[in-house]
Amino acid sequence: MSAGWFRRRFLPGGPLPGPRPAGPRSSPVPYHRPRFLRGSGSSPGSTDASRRPDVRPVRSPARGRTLPWNAGYAEVINAEKSEFNEDQAACGKLCIRRCEFGIEEDQEWLTVCPEEFLTGHYWALFDGHGGPAAAILAANTLHSCLRRQLEAVVEGMMATQPPMHLSGRCVCSSDPQFVEEKGIRAEDLVIGALENAFQECDDVIGRELEASGQMGGCTALVAVFLQGKLYVANAGDSRAILVRRDEIRVLSSECTPETERQRIQQLAFTYPELLAGEFTRLEFPRRLKGDDLGQKVLFRDHHMRGWSYKQVEKSDLKYPLIHGQGRQARLLGTLAVSRGLGDHQLRVLDTNIQLKPFLLSIPQVTVLDVDQLALQEDDVVVMATDGLWDVLSNEQVALLVRSFLTSNQKDDPHRFSELAKMLIHNTQGKDNGATGEGQVSYDDVSVFVIPLHSQAQEGSGH
Amino acid sequence: MSAGWFRRRFLPGGPLPGPRPAGPRSSPVPYHRPRFLRGSGSSPGSTDASRRPDVRPVRSPARGRTLPWNAGYAEVINAEKSEFNEDQAACGKLCIRRCEFGIEEDQEWLTVCPEEFLTGHYWALFDGHGGPAAAILAANTLHSCLRRQLEAVVEGMMATQPPMHLSGRCVCSSDPQFVEEKGIRAEDLVIGALENAFQECDDVIGRELEASGQMGGCTALVAVFLQGKLYVANAGDSRAILVRRDEIRVLSSECTPETERQRIQQLAFTYPELLAGEFTRLEFPRRLKGDDLGQKVLFRDHHMRGWSYKQVEKSDLKYPLIHGQGRQARLLGTLAVSRGLGDHQLRVLDTNIQLKPFLLSIPQVTVLDVDQLALQEDDVVVMATDGLWDVLSNEQVALLVRSFLTSNQKDDPHRFSELAKMLIHNTQGKDNGATGEGQVSYDDVSVFVIPLHSQAQEGSGH
Numbered sequence: 051m052s053a054g055w056f057r058r059r060f061l062p063g064g065p066l067p068g069p070r071p072a073g074p075r076s077s078p079v080p081y082h083r084p085r086f087l088r089g090s091g092s093s094p095g096s097t098d099a100s101r102r103p104d105v106r107p108v109r110s111p112a113r114g115r116t117l118p119w120n121a122g123y124a125e126v127i128n129a130e131k132s133e134f135n136e137d138q139a140a141c142g143k144l145c146i147r148r149c150e151f152g153i154e155e156d157q158e159w160l161t162v163c164p165e166e167f168l169t170g171h172y173w174a175l176f177d178g179h180g181g182p183a184a185a186i187l188a189a190n191t192l193h194s195c196l197r198r199q200l201e202a203v204v205e206g207m208m209a210t211q212p213p214m215h216l217s218g219r220c221v222c223s224s225d226p227q228f229v230e231e232k233g234i235r236a237e238d239l240v241i242g243a244l245e246n247a248f249q250e251c252d253d254v255i256g257r258e259l260e261a262s263g264q265m266g267g268c269t270a271l272v273a274v275f276l277q278g279k280l281y282v283a284n285a286g287d288s289r290a291i292l293v294r295r296d297e298i299r300v301l302s303s304e305c306t307p308e309t310e311r312q313r314i315q316q317l318a319f320t321y322p323e324l325l326a327g328e329f330t331r332l333e334f335p336r337r338l339k340g341d342d343l344g345q346k347v348l349f350r351d352h353h354m355r356g357w358s359y360k361q362v363e364k365s366d367l368k369y370p371l372i373h374g375q376g377r378q379a380r381l382l383g384t385l386a387v388s389r390g391l392g393d394h395q396l397r398v399l400d401t402n403i404q405l406k407p408f409l410l411s412i413p414q415v416t417v418l419d420v421d422q423l424a425l426q427e428d429d430v431v432v433m434a435t436d437g438l439w440d441v442l443s444n445e446q447v448a449l450l451v452r453s454f455l456t457s458n459q460k461d462d463p464h465r466f467s468e469l470a471k472m473l474i475h476n477t478q479g480k481d482n483g484a485t486g487e488g489q490v491s492y493d494d495v496s497v498f499v500i501p502l503h504s505q506a507q508e509g510s511g512h
Numbered sequence: 513m514s515a516g517w518f519r520r521r522f523l524p525g526g527p528l529p530g531p532r533p534a535g536p537r538s539s540p541v542p543y544h545r546p547r548f549l550r551g552s553g554s555s556p557g558s559t560d561a562s563r564r565p566d567v568r569p570v571r572s573p574a575r576g577r578t579l580p581w582n583a584g585y586a587e588v589i590n591a592e593k594s595e596f597n598e599d600q601a602a603c604g605k606l607c608i609r610r611c612e613f614g615i616e617e618d619q620e621w622l623t624v625c626p627e628e629f630l631t632g633h634y635w636a637l638f639d640g641h642g643g644p645a646a647a648i649l650a651a652n653t654l655h656s657c658l659r660r661q662l663e664a665v666v667e668g669m670m671a672t673q674p675p676m677h678l679s680g681r682c683v684c685s686s687d688p689q690f691v692e693e694k695g696i697r698a699e700d701l702v703i704g705a706l707e708n709a710f711q712e713c714d715d716v717i718g719r720e721l722e723a724s725g726q727m728g729g730c731t732a733l734v735a736v737f738l739q740g741k742l743y744v745a746n747a748g749d750s751r752a753i754l755v756r757r758d759e760i761r762v763l764s765s766e767c768t769p770e771t772e773r774q775r776i777q778q779l780a781f782t783y784p785e786l787l788a789g790e791f792t793r794l795e796f797p798r799r800l801k802g803d804d805l806g807q808k809v810l811f812r813d814h815h816m817r818g819w820s821y822k823q824v825e826k827s828d829l830k831y832p833l834i835h836g837q838g839r840q841a842r843l844l845g846t847l848a849v850s851r852g853l854g855d856h857q858l859r860v861l862d863t864n865i866q867l868k869p870f871l872l873s874i875p876q877v878t879v880l881d882v883d884q885l886a887l888q889e890d891d892v893v894v895m896a897t898d899g900l901w902d903v904l905s906n907e908q909v910a911l912l913v914r915s916f917l918t919s920n921q922k923d924d925p926h927r928f929s930e931l932a933k934m935l936i937h938n939t940q941g942k943d944n945g946a947t948g949e950g951q952v953s954y955d956d957v958s959v960f961v962i963p964l965h966s967q968a969q970e971g972s973g974h
Contacts, residue, residue: 134826203821206810214797216808216821221801228797231837234819241818249815320782333677335690339683346678348668348696353711356703357696359665359678375693412815489865 076193130215136178136268137435137494138185138194144170144274146200154428168204170276171505172196175496176287177435179385182268184392186256190267192391195250199243207236207277236280241415244272244283248391252411256394266384267393270413271302271433273498275505278421280431283413285389287377290433291449292418292502295426300444301416305389307372314381314388314408315352318371326403329382330368332360377440389413397491425503427453428468432473437495441477449501450476470499528868598640598730599897600647602655602717606632606736608662630666631910632738633967634658637750637958639897641847643730646854649717650730657712658736662703664872669698671738685914699741703877706734706745710853714873718856724764727875729847732875733764735960737967740883744894745875747851749839752895754880754964757888762906763878769834769843776850776870777814780833786867789942794822794831800829839902843870851875887965890917892928894935899957903939913961914936925960 146166172193178185206212212234222228248270259265269286282290284302292299307314313331318324318331325331333350349366355418358419360366373380380386382398382405389410396405423429423472432447456473459467474497479490522871610629634655640647668674674696676687684690711734719725744752746764754761769776773795780786780793787793790803795812808821811828822828835842840846844867846859851872858867885891904912916934920927936959941952 111562132742184589189603204822212819214810219807221803221807222798225797229810232797234797238819242812242816242820243818245816245818245821300760335687335694335696336684341683342677345681345683348674348676350704353872354704354707355676355877358661358704359668360710426882473719480684499659 051120054075064246067249068146081419102227104184116358126338130323133181133495134186136182136185137437137496138173138176138178138182138189138268139496139498140189141171141173142193143275143445144172144193144197144200145198148201148204153344156209168200168208168276170274172272172274173433173483173498173500174270174272175433175435175498176268176270176404177288177329177494178266178268180393181264182266183259184255184266185265185268187258188251188270188391192247192270192272195254196247196272198355198380199247199250203239203243207239209236212236212239217290220392237281237417240276240279240281244274244281244415245412248283248285248411252391255392259392259394264507265395267389267390267409269390269395269435269437272413273301273431273433275420278419280418280420280505281413281415281417283415285411285413286387287393287436287439289439289444290431291444291447292429292431293451294429295452298444298448299416299418301431303414305387305410305414306377307378307386307388308375308378310371312352312355314372317408319352321389321407324403324407325371326401328368328398328401328403329371330366331371332366333370333372334366337373338362340367343367350360358420381405385409393435420502420505421511423502427460427501427503428452430455430469431498431500431501431502433498433500434473435494435496437491437493438473438477438497440493441491442473447473466501468497472495473497473499514539524944549739568746575607596648597643597956598644598647599899599958600638600640600644600651600730601636601958601960602638603633603635604655604959606634606655606659606662606738607660608632608666610663610666610894614698617863623886630738631671633738634734634736635960635962636732636734636894637895637897637960638730638732638853639748639750639899639956639958640730642858643723643726644664644728645726645729646717646728649720650713650732650853652732653707653716654713654732657716658705658709658734660739661709661712662702664732665701665705669701673696674701688719690756698739699743699879700865702736702743703879706743706877707874710745710747710873710875714853714917717854721854721856727857729852729858729871731849731852731897733897734770734875735763735893735895735962737882740881742880742882742964742967743877744880745877747853747875748849749898749901750896751898751901751906752893753906753909754891754893755913756891756932757914760906760910761880763880763893765851765876765878766875767872768839768841769848769850770837770841772850773834774814774817776834779870783869786865786869787833790830790863790865791833792828793832793833794828795832796828799832799835800824802829819836839898843867847871882967885964889963889965890914891964892917892931892961893960893964895960895962896935897956897958899953899955900935900939900959902955903951903953904935909935928961928963930960935959 060164074443078361096369107454116495174189176185176188176508200207203212203216205216209218211226211229214229215221218227251270268344269288270284271286271288272281272283273281273288273290274281280301281299283307284290287304287306288302289304290301292301303309315331315333318329321332331352335348338347341363343364344362346361348357349360369383371382373383377386381388384396384398384404385393385405386410389412391411393409394406396402398405430451432451438447451469454469455465458468477489477495486500527965551736551852592832604645608630636651636654638647638650644735652664660755662669665674665678667678667680670682673691675682676691678682713732731750731753732746733748733750735747736745742763746752747767749766749768753761753764754763758950765771777795779795780791784793793814797810800809804824805823805826808823810819811822812819826931831845833844835845839848843850844865845860846860847855847867850870855874859865892913894913900909912935913931916931917927922928922929923954936957939951939953939957
């Protein structure tokens with residue numbers, strides 16, 4: 051994800067009160083030629099894992115390694131927008147321990163691995179902007195937040211239906227009926243844990259960045275395989291899709307200024323002081339200028355999904371709260387995403403206008419019931435940062451995946467790793483038969499390929 | 513729609529700071545036996561129509577009349593919750609006049625019918641609560657607001673692509689490209705006009721009720737057939753479905769405290785003073801009581817789609833902002849809908865807590881491209897207030913519709929009228945072969961049956 055980058059032709063008005071272009075993506079010749087990085091992250095079981103035997107994070111760049119539990123295969127490329135890769139990845143086994151019943155505040159944990167209560171798998175991609183600091187912190191922190199949040203509700207998750215009281219005590223005889231009528235299931239506790247973990251991680255990043263005098267933010271895309279279900283939590287513009295022989299299923303939705311326009315405009319309507327008189331919350335097809343004054347032009351406000359016409363006043367000539375469209379849309383002329391972690395200090399260039407009030411750290415979560423799918427060996431989840439999706443459509447990626455897996459030996463232990471590598475190569479302008487195009491991404495690109503079949507088989511063993 | 517009604521068993525806690533039950537729906541024996549009303553509304557061409565030749569409203573109760581333009585067939589029943597029917601209906605031909613180009617503020621209208629620019633059809637159902645005043649005002653007003661809003665953008669609607677400037681003047685040569693990139697189509701102007709018309713009508717109702725010292729609110733479900741498309745705008749818990757031989761398509765989504773929980777909780781989070789310390793914005797499976805104090809119970813807050821556990825504090829024992837589930841859910845213990853018109857004065861019983869800040873007058877709008885459907889003669893849209901949907905599912909209604917239309921003569925001019933009547937009868941506990949059940953609605957019930965085929969044929973003649 052590139053922050054602060056925009057296409058000049060969308061700016062017919064005056065100077066932009068936003069940061070200078072940061073990325074080379076729009077240049078016909080790349081600013082720096084991207085190069086492949088050698089893996090330099092910690093290996094499974096190292097660092098944190100030695101201190102915390104119940105969490106075994108694998109940090110980025112995790113390049114084409116076959117992990118001990120068929121974890122999925124990551125490939126990362128640095129476009130050298132910054133010295134460190136702004137894309138960061140993490141994956142690992144998630145071991146959720148059970149707390150002793152009844153001792154609520156002073157919990158006694160079962161800390162030895164063989165007594166783990168519930169295990170799952172965790173994959174995460176973080177796409178930083180304004181430097182890699184937030185992405186690195188998120189890669190180091192989010193899985194711990196998630197484990198903690200899951201451990202806080204694990205007793206409820208293990209029941210057929212979550213009990214009204216975590217203690218299992220029934221205060222009213224009809225409590226199970228109330229829970230039933232609300233339709234609360236175990237998966238709702240995992241969704242809640244993901245939502246809370248993102249928020250907790252955002253708080254940690256805010257404190258850490260402030261303490262160290264650093265800046266920056268990142269998107270976060272997380273997949274968790276737990277109890278036969280795949281949970282995909284997304285805050286930003288990365289994407290996960292499931293590719294099967296006859297089907298593509300999109301597992302995440304992007305959170306951008308455009309997809310969340312009404313929420314953002316509504317906030318500016320409620321708190322106009324957030325715009326400090328510098329921006330207009332109204333949306334127009336382009337930025338207005340003096341010649342438009344007095345004319346009736348297309349616009350929409352926070353309450354509208356449709357469009358109407360309004361007579362242009364002087365205040366409408368201000369820079370728009372959301373400007374541009376599609377992947378070029380920017381919030382306050384600065385940011386291409388509307389959700390993510392960090393950015394606590396981010397301000398519009400040369401102003402005191404903060405972006406954080408408009409950003410949500412809460413992810414959108416989708417659930418895939420893997421146990422209900424008749425999984426084939428070649429069914430994979432592809433998770434990638436926007437660097438991939440900027441140049442390849444879902445259909446193109448699916449075509450590449452199917453073609454690759456068909457022509458490679460099923461018993462090759464490296465084939466998913468090679469597939470991730472091949473997808474990255476396809477963003478570097480290498481013409482190939484499958485897509486027939488040679489598009490180039492000048493952004494960092496990270497790809498996970500997760501063979502769902504292996505997860506389901508391993509999961510069923512627990 | 514019944515206001516202030518709730519099931520006692522959901523209230524294990526203390527006394528409810530809401531109004532007394534108003535409706536007899538929960539009683540095993542109806543409070544008043546419903547009876548069919550004779551039509552008493554104005555007939556086509558009367559009243560308003562004589563003054564305004566371009567609008568020909570037909571007001572409720574419009575009982576089984578064959579209207580001059582195959583308008584659809586309405587059937588209304590009064591459950592006698594109030595002396596006047598709280599359900600109100602309106603339908604009519606929508607004649608949208610064109611303003612003279614270039615004269616923007618001091619517009620010259622073409623006022624003679626043969627010179628009408630664009631015609632459409634309009635159907636609307638309003639389900640009042642706290643008396644029929646708001647529903648009657650809405651039935652008398654909304655079509656005028658909509659006509660005015662459409663006339664304000666009609667030039668843009670007639671273009672292949674709405675121009676950036678309503679005057680058609682091109683300030684920038686790339687203006688059409690900006691509109692194209694935003695994906696703005698003529699139908700977006702109709703959606704915008706519907707959104708603005710609902711808001712304008714809500715303002716009118718607020719002023720009129722205040723001036724006359726009256727109270728009340730209503731839901732609003734509007735269908736508009738225009739330029740080969742059917743627009744369905746809904747603010748409340750009425751519903752419209754399309755019934756075809758092999759398909760049921762839901763054309764509206766209900767706006768209830770449950771479907772809009774996050775928006776409502778978010779508002780209470782932003783403006784806690786709206787709850788005056790009397791309510792908790794948190795959602796629990798049931799209202800909490802003293803025995804729950806200190807326990808960890810299931811809950812969710814505004815940012816959560818999932819659930820988690822929290823330790824119960826004293827403030828959690830307050831009455832919940834949203835209470836109950838499904839059709840029993842109530843906002844502030846008072847109202848079953850989260851969008852609608854009116855209710856400007858509505859307060860929680862014995863408090864000064866207002867409901868209006870939580871209510872939206874903006875509808876959710878869906879668009880059906882009728883020209884793209886291979887329409888059959890028996891394809892109909894069924895619009896009805898919640899009195900119908902409380903006792904019949906979409907599938908049951910579709911079954912009744914198909915069975916009725918198959919067994920009735922295609923050339924019978926009264927068959928759609930009879931169908932509407934039959935659907936109403938099926939809410940009155942008459943056992944019948946199609947559903948095999950004899951469920952009873954004690955609410956007002958209104959049904960429109962609109963033969964889409966006729967509209968499309970008539971529309972294509974223009």
